Amino acid sequence: MGTGFTIDTCLKVARYGIHSVLSLGDDELIERVREYHCKEYGIHYEEIEGGSEDHRAKRITAYLNQLNLLVNDQFEALRQQSFETGKDINRYFKLLPDGDLKREYNRVMSDALPVENKKRRQDELRRLMRPGCINVNVMTKVDCNIDRIDHSMHEPDKTDALNGLKGFAESDVRSSIIFSAGMNPRLYGAIAKYPDFFPDLTGAIKKQVVLKVSDYRSAAIQGRFLAKKGIWVSEWRFESGLNCGGHAFATQGMLMGPILKEFKERRMELIETLFPLYEAALEKTGREIGGPPPHRFTVQGGVGTHAEHDAILKYYEADATGWGSPFLLVPEAVRIDDGHLEKVRVAGEKEIKLTRSSPLGIPFWNLLTSESEAYRREQIADGKAGSICPHRYLKFNTEFTKKPICRSSKAYQALKIKEINGRDDLDVEQKSAHVQETTDRACICFDLSAPALKVMNLPTTSKLNVCVGPNARFFDKVSSLREMVDHIYGRIDLLKGENRPNMFLNELKLYMEYMAEEVERVRLKLSNQTHDYFEGYKLNLLNGIEYYREQADNLVAKGRDNFLSQLDTLAAEIDAMVLPAPLALEPA
Template sequence: MSHTFHIPVLGLGFTIDTPLKVARYGISSVLSVVDDILIERMREFYAQKDDEVFVPIKAGEPDSRARRITAYLNMINRKVNQQFDELRAQPFEEGTDITRYFDLLPDTSVLKSRYVEMIATQDAAVKRRLELALRAEMEKGAIDVNIMSKVDKMNYAANGELLGEENSDALAALRGFANSDLNSSIILSAGMNPRLYSYLENFKDFFPDAKGRLKKKIVLKVSDFRSAFIQAKFLAKKGLWVSEFRIESGLNCGGHAFATEGYLLGPILEEFKSKRQEMIADVFSLFQSALIARGTVVDEAPKMRITVQGG
């Protein structure tokens, strides 16, 4: 059972380094990779801040956008892992980050209850045993990445030559995430982009391993059931599974009023509820057939979550 909780924040500068502020406390967040110039500046900033060697990736270099994104995500992942290891090694004393980690957990959390039990324990040997168990169950927050599917400008070399579809903004950003060390989710928003969705096939991390586990998961932001079903089937035919649908409210963070032609959130959620199992069965059949063609066998459908994305 996961003990992390999620901050659904996007944008540009506001979220570019959010994981460094919250991931060690078990809080997942989403960062945008729209602006690789900002990303490269932030990578330089943190290298200087932590007295590390910074090797710039210049804009004119081959595959610079994707490489900048990969380098930044790997840096964020490495620093979050360091932060989390240091936090988990701290003593359970007032004012420490490890104490803050458990204080931030909701009162309904099983892990929070075990923490409260440990604090109240007077027996030193029992307390040490409980502390070890708590440290073992701690989880850092995920470093998820957002790509706005339709923000997919074609790019050109300095001499005016078209760089090709694989170097468009969205595809290069996806490649940057796919080549990173992250074990997290790519969140695709702002509509369906068949070219981008098809490009997912090029990266093994989006496909399940022999045990059905996914290193990198696909999350789609959708407005209604029909849109979710169409996109899920499109990806399933390629052997790609949608791990989560995030349903955007009528007035979401982009300010798009009633994208579903006036359908309110209640009826939309009811349709997901009533047709969810049917969708999973149909999508899994396509998914399983595609994987068999690739030489992989998966006996049961991976998890598929339905969540609501607020404004």
């Protein structure tokens, strides 16, 4: 969801028991939003200046503490309300999924109960209420070690990701830190410095670790590394490699269904493997624990209907599903201006594309009609390609310079284009493609902060970028929080009348498109993937299709025959795909 859209979502939804996630990537944005809320709520504000000692970690800690205080105040005020008609406390219970607590609320609110009995049971309902968690995200690969003020090198323990961890660890919040984008050993090794990540005397862990993973193998490798440090993974958050928002970490054609099957079958094996390592590491620190702490397995990426949500919970035995991009059409929950809200609403396949916009070199879902993209194209047309790099969070490239620079910067793009034009191994078409891929890089670290700043009417020169995922193509209604929650739980259908394929078909099509694009990139010398890689990719897709054929009854609530027919059509298209020729080996 980027940095700006959900920077203060917890203040909108946590009182109703809804968890949300904010990115710790941009401490400049965090500090400005903290100042904004201090003024809004009449709290004394003391600036933490950029360049001051430990400023990034201190800004994050101060903001999280502020959010924690405000959310707790909101929640307690809500909990103390009467259950009269129109009171917000009723909204808390009406948003709940159907279950024991919801059923008890409905019974208590019926007219059949005596007044005294009703009051006692209303108090019991209040006791069972819980606020949503203020969870945070750290993208492990965004770990710049260059000071953004004086451009000096940070100490090894002062990098951006480690300072993000420190800011969270030293805050008051009881929640989770979500690590995405793969393993960062230095970052993971630092977690054990902070006591809140270890179980207390009751076995509870105040600050929990969530790993966002794209397959079982990644989960096992990262889990073992952390367990040996005495850190328990409280949640394994599987995300589709392509059917997601923002950065996309594609697998080699391994599809969601077969991956979820492996998680389902080997979930307890994973816990049984990790717990002895975890227990031994705790013993070295003088801690004891009676058994494995709780863990959750959750799924996100492309879930768009209640039937899909239900299939994942029931068939794959997941504990929850995550929803991101559809909430960009819920202004009650996120920060988005009216203009871009409308652009997301009407966006389809042509407007929401997997691009090369990220300077990290990772495919990135992008709204092509955003202010950021329009400005980037204008700059190219004016011969001014690239960004002035105002935030400098993604300065990692040393291809042409001793000091790292960002691949979205004017400096890098000018040097890269000069190099491309001087290459003798590229023809005219290939040179054009290389130049375009170079100038496709956008200033995402600065422009993703714009949604919050613009809606809050705070001055900024950033141009709003929208990292919306492909699932949003099927949602075309601006919704209230109640409507979106009711859609998730099957009480209403926001996609009624939409010709939307099943989520597993959508992901399969995305992987086919990605494969075709990669084949073309090989031809243009933008990729060095081999024939063997594509053969493996193709085989994984076909194996995934066969799995879906076998499991159609379990995965598709309605339209099974159409689902199977589409699988047959897509399998034929995959069989017909032309792959790059194998490399010819010259005789020795």
